Amino acid sequence: MSLQQAEQINDSDDDVPRLSANTLAALQDFYQEQSQAQDQNCVGEDWQLSQFWYDNQTAETLAKEAIKASNNGSIACLSCPTLYRKLVELNPDNVQYIIFEYDKRFEIYGDDFIFYDYNEPMKFPSSVGKNSFDVVVADPPFLTEECLTKTACSIRYLTKDKIILCTGLKMQTLAERLLNLNVCQFRPKHANKLGNEFGSFTNYETTFLN
Known part of the structure; x- marks a missing residue:
């Protein structure tokens, strides 16, 4: 009815x-x-913005890892709205999660949405202080040195400590140099198959990614 x-x-x-x-x-x-x-x-991928959604297994694995690593704290989803949607679905108790995203269609998430442009990596609202998040999960939209370098500035500002980065394996050397990250066994996959091989990188001992 x-x-x-x-x-x-x-x-x-x-x-x-x-x-x-x-x-x-x-x-x-x-x-x-x-x-x-x-x-x-119903928010679909916009390939002009280099948007490629995770498949369900990838989103769930990353969400479980982020929840575990946050220890009932806070999670920043930096350019990875599929992960945010999975966190909403799982609705973990006592965990705060915020989506930082360029695409303003995601304003539908209300106060959980914060506009983010990697070209202005240090531009955040006053409500977002330095080291605000226990875990930052980032998936830079482009597999370029410029994009990862600028995103790394945002990650260092936002995180208290723990970082999860999903990007092309060809960015491994740069991820290690910029953020001191190690590659994990877990390989993110996307709903629409992509030609590039992707990897996950962290700066701590994970539960679900190794």
């Missing part, structure tokens, strides 16, 4: 049980939440 149908019942025959104002309000909230959830799940 839709909200419109519920309202029609209230407006019809007096013999039909009427819904209270509180019940109608609760129904309205429910349908708005359902609509918003559908909108979130």
Whole structure:
């Protein structure tokens, strides 16, 4: 039954049980939440922005690793909205997660969304202080030295300590030099198969990536 149908019942025959104002309000909230959830799940890849969504297994593995590493703390999702969506789905207790993303379609996530442009790697709102996050998970949109170098500046600013980086394996030497990261056994995969081979890199001993 839709909200419109519920309202029609209230407006019809007096013999039909009427819904209270509180019940109608609760129904309205429910349908708005359902609509918003559908909108979130329908945000498709924009290849012009070099967006390639993780497959479900990759998103779940990264989410579990980030939750474990955060120790009920905070997680920054830097240019990896698929991971954020998986965190929302898993809804871990006592864990805060924020999406930093250039694509403003993700403003649908409300206060969890912070606009981020890797070309301005130190431009954050005043509410985001230095070393604000227990874990930063980053997936730079382009496999270039410039993009990773600028993203690394953001990562160093945001993280208290732990870093998870997903990028092409060809960036391994640069990731080691910029952020002192080690390559893990886990290989991220994407819903649409990509030609480049991707890897995961961290600066700590992981639970799910090795």
